[in-house]
Amino acid sequence: MTREKLFEQIQTKKSFLCVGLDIDIEKIPSHLRNLEDPIFAFAKEIIDATHSYVVAYKPNLAFFEFYGVQGLISFGKIIRYLNQNYQDHFIIADAKRSDIGNTSSRYAKAFFETYNVDAVTVAPYMGRDAIEPFLAFENKYAILLTLTSNPGAFDFQFSESDGQKLYEKVLKTSQDWNGSERLMYVVGATKATFIASIRKIIPNAFLLVPGIGSQGGSLDAVSKAGMNHQCGLLVNSSRGIIYKSKNSDFAEAAMTEAKNIQEEMAIYLSQKGLI
Amino acid sequence: MTREKLFEQIQTKKSFLCVGLDIDIEKIPSHLRNLEDPIFAFAKEIIDATHSYVVAYKPNLAFFEFYGVQGLISFGKIIRYLNQNYQDHFIIADAKRSDIGNTSSRYAKAFFETYNVDAVTVAPYMGRDAIEPFLAFENKYAILLTLTSNPGAFDFQFSESDGQKLYEKVLKTSQDWNGSERLMYVVGATKATFIASIRKIIPNAFLLVPGIGSQGGSLDAVSKAGMNHQCGLLVNSSRGIIYKSKNSDFAEAAMTEAKNIQEEMAIYLSQKGLI
Numbered sequence: 001m002t003r004e005k006l007f008e009q010i011q012t013k014k015s016f017l018c019v020g021l022d023i024d025i026e027k028i029p030s031h032l033r034n035l036e037d038p039i040f041a042f043a044k045e046i047i048d049a050t051h052s053y054v055v056a057y058k059p060n061l062a063f064f065e066f067y068g069v070q071g072l073i074s075f076g077k078i079i080r081y082l083n084q085n086y087q088d089h090f091i092i093a094d095a096k097r098s099d100i101g102n103t104s105s106r107y108a109k110a111f112f113e114t115y116n117v118d119a120v121t122v123a124p125y126m127g128r129d130a131i132e133p134f135l136a137f138e139n140k141y142a143i144l145l146t147l148t149s150n151p152g153a154f155d156f157q158f159s160e161s162d163g164q165k166l167y168e169k170v171l172k173t174s175q176d177w178n179g180s181e182r183l184m185y186v187v188g189a190t191k192a193t194f195i196a197s198i199r200k201i202i203p204n205a206f207l208l209v210p211g212i213g214s215q216g217g218s219l220d221a222v223s224k225a226g227m228n229h230q231c232g233l234l235v236n237s238s239r240g241i242i243y244k245s246k247n248s249d250f251a252e253a254a255m256t257e258a259k260n261i262q263e264e265m266a267i268y269l270s271q272k273g274l275i
Numbered sequence: 276m277t278r279e280k281l282f283e284q285i286q287t288k289k290s291f292l293c294v295g296l297d298i299d300i301e302k303i304p305s306h307l308r309n310l311e312d313p314i315f316a317f318a319k320e321i322i323d324a325t326h327s328y329v330v331a332y333k334p335n336l337a338f339f340e341f342y343g344v345q346g347l348i349s350f351g352k353i354i355r356y357l358n359q360n361y362q363d364h365f366i367i368a369d370a371k372r373s374d375i376g377n378t379s380s381r382y383a384k385a386f387f388e389t390y391n392v393d394a395v396t397v398a399p400y401m402g403r404d405a406i407e408p409f410l411a412f413e414n415k416y417a418i419l420l421t422l423t424s425n426p427g428a429f430d431f432q433f434s435e436s437d438g439q440k441l442y443e444k445v446l447k448t449s450q451d452w453n454g455s456e457r458l459m460y461v462v463g464a465t466k467a468t469f470i471a472s473i474r475k476i477i478p479n480a481f482l483l484v485p486g487i488g489s490q491g492g493s494l495d496a497v498s499k500a501g502m503n504h505q506c507g508l509l510v511n512s513s514r515g516i517i518y519k520s521k522n523s524d525f526a527e528a529a530m531t532e533a534k535n536i537q538e539e540m541a542i543y544l545s546q547k548g549l550i
Contacts, residue, residue: 022378062374062381068389069351072344098398099337099371100425103297106337114343123373123398125420127427145400150375152402155448159436166434166441173430 001090001118002139003206007230009055009088011275014266016231017258018056018092018208019046020238021078022063027243029250039067039074042250044081046242049251053262056090056234057082058208079115090234091117092208096145098123098130105133112137119143121186121208124170128177135179141206142183146170147198149188149211167194171201184208187226189217189235195225206232212261213240219261223268231274237261276365276393277414278481282505284330284363286550289541291506292533293331293367293483294321295513296353297338302518304525314342314349317525319356321517324526328537331365331509332357333483354390365509366392367483371420373398373405380408387412394418396461396483399445403452410454416481417458421445422473424463424486442469446476459483462501464492464510470500481507487536488515494536498543506549512536 010016021043025033028042035041047057059078064071082091097107097120111120112134119141122131134142147157147167157167164172174183187198189211198207207226211217212235219235226233241261245253269275285291296318300308303317310316322332334353339346357366372382372395386395387409394416397406409417422432422442432442439447449458462473464486473482482501486492487510494510501508516536520528544550 060374060378062372062378062385065385066381066389068385069344069347072347076344094374096374096398096401097337097371099335099369100423101427103335103337106341110337110340110343114341123371123400125398125400125431126371126423126425127430127432129425129427131427148375148401150401150404152376152404152406155402156400156441156444157402159434159441159444161434161436161441166431166436169431169434 003230006055006090006206009090010231010269013053013055013262014269014275015053015055015262016233016235016265016269017054017261018058018234018236019050019054019241019258020094020210020236021046021057021059021242022238023242024063027246029246029248031248037074037077039064039071040077043078045251046254047082047086049255050241050258051086051089053255053258054089056092058092058094058236060094060238076115079117083116090119092119092121092143093117094121096121096123098126100126101129101133104130108134108137112140119184121145124174131174132178135177135182140182143208144170144174144183144185146185147187147191147194149190149215149217153188153191168201171198175202186210189219189222190215192218192221192225195222199226199228203228204232206234208234208236210236213237219264223265227268227272231269235265278505281330281365281481284365285506285544288328288330288537289544289550290328290330290537291508291510291540292329292536293333293509293511294325294329294516294533295369295485295511296321296332296334296517297513298517299338302521304521304523306523312349312352314339314346315352318353320526321529322357322361324530325516325533326361326364328530328533329364331367333367333369333511335369335513351390354392358391365394367394367396367418368392369396371396371398373401375401376404376408379405383409383412387415394459396420399449406449407453410452410457415457418483419445419449419458419460421460422462422466422469424465424490424492428463428466443476446473450477461485464494464497465490467493467496467500470497474501474503478503479507481509483509483511485511488512494539498540502543502547506544
């Protein structure tokens with residue numbers, strides 16, 4: 001998907017909501033658990049119910065790998081279902097991969113070709129040659145961990161060197177990598193106070209912002225600090241939407257929650273003059 | 276596997292060799308490619324031929340994920356084959372995972388319970404809560420990326436803050452994490468000149484050392500700088516062993532190469548007085 005197409009979707013749906021598909025069989029309604037593929041069945045109902053309010057879906061690989069081969073079958077089915085039925089949506093494999101160059105290129109092909117998603121989250125520690133293989137695919141994106149939403153973010157990401165913090169160095173250094181126009185960045189909503197300074201370093205790139213909902217980040221604060229001329233934000237909620245109800249009305253409850261967030265997003269998009 | 280058991284294996288086999296199973300169907304002998312599961316068939320022959328000279332096997336997940344669900348089926352079969360036939364071997368899933376706490380615990384369960392490997396490589400950028408879930412399993416290990424063998428290692432790992440480089444901070448900080456006695460560390464053989472100083476920070480932990488063979492690191496230098504009272508090293512070769520011959524004698528060629536490396540390792544173990 002081109003960046004322009006992504007922005008068009010944001011304008012059309014008046015939404016920059018990403019729904020995280022972190023599917024745990026223990027948490028899905030009991031009537032689905034005995035189906036042949038409960039993970040896919042749950043995801044399909046969530047997607048069908050929420051797609052009008054959502055621009056991106058983000059399945060997290062950990063939740064699929066947990067179920068072994070069957071989990072990966074479900075993951076593949078979800079990606080195919082999205083690609084066949086909702087081509088307008090941006091699909092993010094939240095995998096946080098990276099490895100030495102020749103190995104990273106296997107991961108990149110796995111996600112961009114074998115599964116055909118639009119973007120993969122990647123980890124910066126191993127540097128340039130671990131990330132560039134993900135940046136070699138037209139209209140595909142690598143979303144680089146920058147400032148994460150978890151408490152452990154403070155262990156290393158704020159280490160200061162030559163007057164800049166590690167996450168700032170990640171932002172700046174990655175600008176020089178081949179294909180850097182296909183980089184997006186993960187910035188946790190719980191770190192919203194840092195988003196304005198991040199925007200100075202990367203005015204144009206999209207940010208994937210997890211951490212609203214269960215993790216406690218503020219959509220208002222993220223939007224005010226992070227929105228650019230193409231919105232430039234994909235704000236994710238996972239558990240807060242997909243497990244809004246644990247009963248048979250889960251899809252309707254997810255839809256209502258997605259709609260509520262979308263309506264708040266529409267206000268911020270309008271205030272910024274983007275819709 | 277306990278650390279003592281691992282050291283016993285090293286003494287018995289006079290080897291601290293780890294064989295990386297980075298299996299690319301394009302690179303395996305043509306007579307195997309038409310089998311139902313060429314990846315497993317190739318791995319099985321490599322394992323059967325080399326197991327006497329090897330203490331650890333390290334399948335890299337990127338190479339399996341590349342083939343989608345079929346690749347993960349092969350991965351599972353290889354792990355089961357090793358666990359059933361060669362229980363003495365230490366199995367490392369080279370996956371370089373990490374995520375926020377509740378998600379990392381899914382990855383940990385995937386690898387330690389669903390697949391039942393002994394260790395998983397993990398990435399430090401997200402800090403404590405991303406790694407601790409991997410340290411909660413008895414006799415299982417998380418192998419933390421520290422100083423990697425690739426050129427991109429210089430992008431961030433040497434960033435200096437408060438008089439210490441990032442990789443040194445990773446070593447020191449991780450000592451305080453719950454379950455840190457189950458941490459091992461990835462240090463590339465191409466960075467052997469740094470191993471002596473790393474040993475001062477972590478005298479007892481095992482190091483997983485990739486980068487001899489195709490990547491050009493020196494076994495002699497690594498051994499002299501890194502060996503401790505329990506050896507404390509697992510030195511990996513992947514392509515240099517498994518693709519030593521591309522013909523039907525590939526398993527024999529792999530065995531000869533593994534044996535050659537083992538014989539060199541026996542010298543270093545003997546010089547250190549460990550055998």
